[in-house]
Amino acid sequence: xxxxxxxxxxxxxxxxxxxxxxxxxxxxxxxxxxxxxxxxxxxxxxxxxxxxxxxxxxxxxxxxxxxxxxxxxxxxxxxxxxxxxxxxxxxxxxxxxxxxxxxxxxxxxxxxxxxxxxxxxxxxxxxxxxxxxxxxxxxxxxxxxxxxxxxxxxxxxxxxxxxxxxxxxxxxxxxxxxxxxxxxxxxxxxxxxxxxxxxxxxxxxxxxxxxxxxxxxxxxxxxxxxxxxxxxxxxxxxxxxxxxxxxxxxxxxxxxxxxxxxxxxxxxxxxxxxxxxxxxxxxxxxxxxxxxxxxxxxxxxxxxxxxxxxxxxxxxxxxxxxxxxxxxxxxxxxxxxxxxxxxxxxxxxxxxxxxxxxxxxxxxxxxxxxxxxxxxxxxxxxxxxxxxxxxxxxxxxxxxxxxxxxxxxxxxxxxxxxxxxxxxxxxxxxxxxxxxxxxxxxxxxxxxxxxxxxxxxxxxxxxxxxxxxxxxxxxx
Numbered sequence: 001x002x003x004x005x006x007x008x009x010x011x012x013x014x015x016x017x018x019x020x021x022x023x024x025x026x027x028x029x030x031x032x033x034x035x036x037x038x039x040x041x042x043x044x045x046x047x048x049x050x051x052x053x054x055x056x057x058x059x060x061x062x063x064x065x066x067x068x069x070x071x072x073x074x075x076x077x078x079x080x081x082x083x084x085x086x087x088x089x090x091x092x093x094x095x096x097x098x099x100x101x102x103x104x105x106x107x108x109x110x111x112x113x114x115x116x117x118x119x120x121x122x123x124x125x126x127x128x129x130x131x132x133x134x135x136x137x138x139x140x141x142x143x144x145x146x147x148x149x150x151x152x153x154x155x156x157x158x159x160x161x162x163x164x165x166x167x168x169x170x171x172x173x174x175x176x177x178x179x180x181x182x183x184x185x186x187x188x189x190x191x192x193x194x195x196x197x198x199x200x201x202x203x204x205x206x207x208x209x210x211x212x213x214x215x216x217x218x219x220x221x222x223x224x225x226x227x228x229x230x231x232x233x234x235x236x237x238x239x240x241x242x243x244x245x246x247x248x249x250x251x252x253x254x255x256x257x258x259x260x261x262x263x264x265x266x267x268x269x270x271x272x273x274x275x276x277x278x279x280x281x282x283x284x285x286x287x288x289x290x291x292x293x294x295x296x297x298x299x300x301x302x303x304x305x306x307x308x309x310x311x312x313x314x315x316x317x318x319x320x321x322x323x324x325x326x327x328x329x330x331x332x333x334x335x336x337x338x339x340x341x342x343x344x345x346x347x348x349x350x351x352x353x354x355x356x357x358x359x360x361x362x363x364x365x366x367x368x369x370x371x372x373x374x375x376x377x378x379x380x381x382x383x384x385x386x387x388x389x390x391x392x393x394x395x396x397x398x399x400x401x402x403x404x405x406x407x408x409x410x411x412x413x414x415x416x417x418x419x420x421x422x423x424x425x426x427x428x429x430x431x432x433x434x435x436x437x438x439x440x441x442x443x444x445x446x447x448x449x450x451x452x453x454x455x456x457x458x459x460x461x462x463x464x465x466x467x468x469x470x471x472x473x474x475x476x
Contacts, residue, residue: 139162139163139164140160140162140163140164140201140202140461141164141166141199141200141201141202141217142156142163142164142165142166142200142201142202142203142204143165143166143168143196143200143202143203143204143205144165144166144167144168144204144205145168145173145203145204145205145206145207146204146205146206146224146446146449147446148204148446148447148449148450149446149447151447152446152447152449152450152451153165153450155447155450155451155454156204156450156453156454156457158454159454159457159458159461160457160461163457166196166199166200168192168196169188169189169192171184171185171188171189171192172188172189172192172193174189175189175190175193176189176193176207176208176209176210176211177207177209193211196211196215197211197214197215197216197217197218198215198216198217199217200215200217200218201217201218201219201220202218202219202220202221202222202457202460203218203220203221203222204222204224204450204453205221205222205223205224206223206224206225206230207230207231208221208231208234208236209234210234210235212231212234212235212236212237212240213234213235213236213237214235215237215240218237218240219239219240219241220240220241220242220243220460220466221236221240221241221242221243222243222453222456222457223242223243223244223245223470224245224248224445224446224449224452224453225244225245226244226245226246226247226248226249226250226300226301226361226440227244227361227362227389227476228242228244228361228470228475228476229361229362229363229389229475229476232470232472232475238472241466241469242469242470242472243456243466243467243468243469243470244468244470244476245449245452245453245468246299246300246301246468247300247301247304248445248448248449248452249301249439249440249441249442249445250300250301250303250304251304251442252439252440252441252442253301253304253305253359253387253439253440254301254304254305254307254308255308256387256413256435256438256439257305257308257357257385257387257439258305258308258309258312260385260411260433261288261291261293261355261383261385262288263411263433264355264383264408264409264411265285265286265287265288265291266283266285266286267283267284267285267286269409269433270283271283288309288312288313288314289312289313289314290313290314290315291314291315291354291355292314292315292316292317292352292353292354292355293305293306293309293314293315293316293317293353293354293355293357294316294317294318294319294349294350294352294353294355294356294357295316295317295318295319295357295359296318296319296346296349296356296357296358296359296360296369296370296388297318297319297320297358297359297360297361297388298318298319298320298323298330298340298359299320299359299361301359301387302318302320302357302359303330303332303333305357305359306318306333306334306336306337307334307336309334309336310334310335310336310337313336314336315336315338316334316336316337316338317337317338317339317340317341317349317352317353318337318339318340318341318349319340319341319342319343319345319346319349320340320341320342321342321343322342323340323341323342324342325342327339327340327341327345328340343365346369346374347374347377350374350377350378350379351377351378351379352379353378353379353382354379354382354383355382355383355384355385356370356378356382356383356384356385357385357386357387358370358384358385358386358387358388358392358393359387359388360388360392361388361389361475361476362388362389362391362392362475363474363475363476364475365475366388366389366392367391367392368391368392368393368394369392369393370384370392370393370394370397370398371393371394371397372394372397372400372401375397375398375401375406375407376401376406378401378406378407380405380406381405381406381407381408382407382408383407383408383409383410383411384398384407384409384410384411384412385410385411385412386410386411386412386413386414387412387413387414387439388414389414389416390412390414390415390416390417390418391416392414395415395416395426398410398432399425399426399429399432402429402430402431402432403430407431408431409431409432409433410429410431410432410433411432411433411435412432412433412434412435413434413435413436413437413438413439414437415434415437418436418437419436420434420436455467456468
């Protein structure tokens with residue numbers, strides 16, 4: 001069992017004290033018996049600016065909290081008084097904060113105080129809060145389902161010396177994806193899966209299969225993907241936290257979209273075909289300058305697509321679930337973004353777009369979002385680009401639109417099903433270019449994912465709110 005926060009008490013605004021007024025401002029205690037423990041971490045904060053304060057442990061100065069420079073520590077003094085270290089953060093409330101965490105092996109009863117020197121302005125703006133933790137002081141077990149390099153796993157291990165990472169076998173991964181695969185050792189997979197279910201509180205993964213349904217130790221599934229649809233239809237306890245990593249691949253996916261658009265505008269598929277046939281045929285290339293790009297799903301990926309479109313002089317209109325009703329773009333949108341509408345204006349965006357880019361998560365609301373009616377609403381001869389999920393479109397309707405010429409072309413990095421089987425009709429659909437869900441791949445993807453996971457893991461171990469928590473009801 002890992003440490004879980006029990007309570008937080010704000011001891012209130014504290015007046016400074018000098019050498020003659022060494023009032024105790026907080027009490028910290030910790031006791032360990034056979035690996036069981038209860039300890040408290042004290043945070044001392046002052047507002048940013050001229051305020052500063054010395055921090056005392058049993059009336060010995062162990063560091064300083066400074067509103068301009070953050071924290072000046074005295075590591076030796078901390079060690080002498082049974083403390084393993086401290087961390088510094090500038091909190092949202094414009095305060096420099098020092099957290100003192102006890103050495104896990106120590107038996108401590110410590111008094112904490114803050115003091116102000118002759119020229120330091122502290123007043124009543126300083127605060128001390130005491131955070132209580134309890135639990136077993138043993139290993140923090142994490143299951144890794146991903147092909148992460150050891151150097152990246154070391155970034156995760158560095159978060160806490162109690163972390164132990166367990167790499168799942170390829171046999172288990174295959175069993176989770178294809179239980180009847182002839183090369184699966186079912187007995188071994190079941191045994192390994194049961195051990196994970198009973199031991200590991202955190203899973204670092206893309207998917208969970210049915211394994212999470214009976215995972216009694218599981219508290220948090222950390223997905224290394226922008227979406228969560230691949231696990232939300234599987235059994236997962238309601239109290240299990242699920243997080244995602246939006247924006248991790250935004251740049252490379254946006255580049256993929258622009259590659260599709262440039263291929264289309266410069267008619268590269270035609271030139272590839274001409275070369276294959278050995279025919280010298282000139283084309284009638286177009287330009288992206290002045291083209292209207294409709295981005296359906298103006299989130300992290302959509303915003304990056306808009307940024308790249310800005311460099312080509314394109315005009316962007318978008319659909320965003322949380323958009324204002326007046327079409328005003330987000331404050332940080334590039335100049336290329338003319339309008340961003342809520343979902344009920346979808347047909348308006350489709351009607352004016354030369355390129356329609358699908359970048360929405362797959363949810364109940366976006367399943368087959370683009371069907372025959374929406375394709376008919378598009379500008380005749382427009383192109384459709386899909387880097388969302390294959391289930392976002394009605395493929396029969398899309399192929400019909402390509403055959404009729406309503407769609408000039410379609411470029412998709414996703415299909416339904418995936419992988420697309422050999423001989424599937426989509427392989428031979430006219431003017432359809434398919435790539436195998438490749439747009440998010442990039443050098444060191446899992447290294448970047450590991451660093452993002454490590455950042456959230458620090459918050460988890462401090463019992464702070466996690467970043468990018470999946471809204472199960474919204475579907476992403």
